[in-house]
Amino acid sequence: LSYNLSTSRQTWSFARDQGLPFSDWIAKVDPKLEVPINSVTATTAFTIILSLINIGSDAAFNAIVSLNLTSLMITYMVSIGCVLYRRLTNPELLPNCRWSLGRWGVPINTFAVLYSTFVFFWMFWPQSTSNAAADFNWSVLMFMVVLIVAVIDWVFRGRKVYAGPVVLTEGYKGE
Numbered sequence: 001l002s003y004n005l006s007t008s009r010q011t012w013s014f015a016r017d018q019g020l021p022f023s024d025w026i027a028k029v030d031p032k033l034e035v036p037i038n039s040v041t042a043t044t045a046f047t048i049i050l051s052l053i054n055i056g057s058d059a060a061f062n063a064i065v066s067l068n069l070t071s072l073m074i075t076y077m078v079s080i081g082c083v084l085y086r087r088l089t090n091p092e093l094l095p096n097c098r099w100s101l102g103r104w105g106v107p108i109n110t111f112a113v114l115y116s117t118f119v120f121f122w123m124f125w126p127q128s129t130s131n132a133a134a135d136f137n138w139s140v141l142m143f144m145v146v147l148i149v150a151v152i153d154w155v156f157r158g159r160k161v162y163a164g165p166v167v168l169t170e171g172y173k174g175e
Contacts, residue, residue: 004040004043004044004047005040007043007047008036008039008040008042008043008044009036009039011026011039011042011043012026012027012029012036012039013165015027015039017162017163017164017165018158018161018162018163019158019162019164021153021157023161025038026038026039026042027039050064057134058134059133059134059135059136059138060138062127062137063137063138063139063142064139064142066123066124066137066139067139067142067143067146069119069123070120070123070124070139070143071143071146073116073117073119073120073123074116074120076112076113076116077113077116077117077120080109080112080113080116081113083109084106084109084110084113087105087106087109088106123139124137124139124140124143125137
């Protein structure tokens with residue numbers, strides 16, 4: 001329940017910033033309850049559908065779990081990679097933070113990017129050498145489909161309407 005509530009809140013926030021397809025519908029908040037009912041409903045339905053997949057096919061469920069892990073790894077690679085790039089090129093542009101890794105920051109960030117890349121690469125491999133479709137790791141296909149849909153959405157809709165939370169952050173100095 002707590003994961004679903006957290007996911008629905010994150011989904012609502014991203015939709016509020018116009019970061020998702022159907023953002024207007026997902027971001028709608030019930031005026032009486034002051035709860036994003038559509039976001040809660042969508043994430044609950046999505047969770048139920050994903051849970052039911054395990055009943056029908058272990059391969060499909062494993063592909064979804066693998067897709068989840070590869071998505072996490074690429075998220076880590078991009079975000080830590082951007083911080084590492086900034087630390088190496090223009091560290092004075094990094095915002096002030098509550099704590100710092102100090103001189104260990106660059107080596108730790110480098111290790112994190114390398115490790116995430118390593119895990120990302122191996123997560124697409126099948127668990128066995130069997131040629132059966134049930135043993136194939138379908139997450140690589142699913143990842144590419146999600147990536148293509150996301151890029152298409154960004155090109156035709158997202159780049160025109162998505163401002164992102166950074167623009168709304170107090171103290172942000174736009175370029």
